[in-house]
Amino acid sequence: MKLKLTADLMFGKNIDETKDFLEGLLAEFNKKMVKEKVGVEKWFINNNTLTLTVTSEGKRRAHEVLLQLRKTLSEQMGKKYRVGVRNIKTKRYEITFEVEKKPLQQIKVPFAEVSIKNRIVKLVLEEIDEEFLRKNYVDRIIKRVKEKIDAQYYEGKKEYWELIWESEQKEPLWDKDPSEEMQKLGWIVLLGKGKWFYRPPAAAIMRAMERIALENIVQPLGFKEVIEPMHVSFETWLRTGHLEGMPGEIYYICEPKSRDPAEWERFIDLVKITKEVPSEELVKNLKPPRDGVVYAQCPNIYASMRGKTIAEEDLPLLLFEHYVPSNRYESGGKHGIERVDEFHRIEIVYIGRKEQLVELRDRLIESYKHVFNNILELEWRMARVTPFYMQQAGIVGSEEEKSKGTIDFEAWLPYRGDRSKEWLEFQNISIVGEKYTKAFNIKGQKSELWSGCSGVGLERWMVSFLAQKGLNPDNWPKGFKKYLPELPEMPKFL
Ligand code: ATP
Ligand code: ZN
Numbered sequence: 001m002k003l004k005l006t007a008d009l010m011f012g013k014n015i016d017e018t019k020d021f022l023e024g025l026l027a028e029f030n031k032k033m034v035k036e037k038v039g040v041e042k043w044f045i046n047n048n049t050l051t052l053t054v055t056s057e058g059k060r061r062a063h064e065v066l067l068q069l070r071k072t073l074s075e076q077m078g079k080k081y082r083v084g085v086r087n088i089k090t091k092r093y094e095i096t097f098e099v100e101k102k103p104l105q106q107i108k109v110p111f112a113e114v115s116i117k118n119r120i121v122k123l124v125l126e127e128i129d130e131e132f133l134r135k136n137y138v139d140r141i142i143k144r145v146k147e148k149i150d151a152q153y154y155e156g157k158k159e160y161w162e163l164i165w166e167s168e169q170k171e172p173l174w175d176k177d178p179s180e181e182m183q184k185l186g187w188i189v190l191l192g193k194g195k196w197f198y199r200p201p202a203a204a205i206m207r208a209m210e211r212i213a214l215e216n217i218v219q220p221l222g223f224k225e226v227i228e229p230m231h232v233s234f235e236t237w238l239r240t241g242h243l244e245g246m247p248g249e250i251y252y253i254c255e256p257k258s259r260d261p262a263e264w265e266r267f268i269d270l271v272k273i274t275k276e277v278p279s280e281e282l283v284k285n286l287k288p289p290r291d292g293v294v295y296a297q298c299p300n301i302y303a304s305m306r307g308k309t310i311a312e313e314d315l316p317l318l319l320f321e322h323y324v325p326s327n328r329y330e331s332g333g334k335h336g337i338e339r340v341d342e343f344h345r346i347e348i349v350y351i352g353r354k355e356q357l358v359e360l361r362d363r364l365i366e367s368y369k370h371v372f373n374n375i376l377e378l379e380w381r382m383a384r385v386t387p388f389y390m391q392q393a394g395i396v397g398s399e400e401e402k403s404k405g406t407i408d409f410e411a412w413l414p415y416r417g418d419r420s421k422e423w424l425e426f427q428n429i430s431i432v433g434e435k436y437t438k439a440f441n442i443k444g445q446k447s448e449l450w451s452g453c454s455g456v457g458l459e460r461w462m463v464s465f466l467a468q469k470g471l472n473p474d475n476w477p478k479g480f481k482k483y484l485p486e487l488p489e490m491p492k493f494l
């Protein structure tokens, strides 16, 4: 990597007189930095400003060197002339580096002009302030460019998918779409985009699914209930990475600027007169969002334990949440109750030593198997899945991947067609290693902590079951009927 940074160092007063002294300081500085392949070049003084260029071909970033130089100069000049550097203004920062793969398309990144020739990338940044340098945005810009080049190579490629277990085939009892049929019966009603109202029969089925999960998996394995808020702060999502991962799937929350009716007077007038919502007037009365609605329950669980050290005897710590629904903006991808904007999940979270989590995962899988084989009697399978970028890093098949990583649970949806391809992910189990325990600074007394989670999607359990077993309770497996002996009646609408 080659770095070239031109900046103005503004002193508290005119420094024309100090030229010889400065020359000495810079020469000394350069001598010290030779073996780091760093140097100060082309410098001159104008009134209170020292303009100079720092170059680096070594490990040190030119801006780090500049900040160090600022400190040295302020100290030395302070002693001799009672003057220090007040301010730094960067005029131009050129960064040239080689990448492993030739970019397939032009790349854009904020703050920098990017030009690329074969595998050489050149970034030019102009007029950036000291905070920008201090906070090390520069390294993150370089990282982002590399990420974007990698992404060009795996764009459109499927995630790695490896079957690890499958049930026997089970003859489906029908081949209809359960959401459509429930809608015809009035069991479910669409209320707004991707949001369903569950009338008594549908609600009872979903609650039965929930009891099955709680009584056969969550409680026997020792998970304890927590209840979390429905709002997730941006601070939490900055730590988990959701704001860079899926900003387009989040439902954002705005607070009112004020709860004073006087501030809302015009809005109220317009509503009363037009009987419509004046969106422009509304937006004027709202603050920009700082939170969003729960996307998955685990981030708030980690946030609640930020900075804590967990007692050794409490490991693994086993928690679950099933109070808040999850919201996701699925846009065009919605279908029936299986891909919705608001859904209900039990999410279990486990924090412990690596070997504890690996063992727990095996026990979880055994309990899930019992439910899907003996209670719901599903045709289902498990697959180890790895996003494409991890395949690139050679993580597939490694020991690391076998302990970390995600297992998807899938069920065949006969209404969609062919058994060879029409499967729906209805839940998953993940072990994420130290990603979140690190992000939230959650520690063990002695041991390094890993964590993971498993999301039980109640709508997806329900669709998988109903798609294979139909809506007639007479045909449902005995094991399931124990949890729902009778379906509540529908209200009669005339
Ligand atoms: P998909 O690939 O289907 O979008 P995902 O990878 O986004 O799923 P996760 O974030 O892993 O899903 O969430 C875990 C579980 O949450 C899923 O297995 C599923 O049960 C449920 N789930 C996720 N998105 C939805 C949705 N839009 N509607 C209903 N359930 C969902
Ligand atoms: Zn989670």
Ligand code: MG
Binding pocket: none
């Ligand atoms: Mg999704």
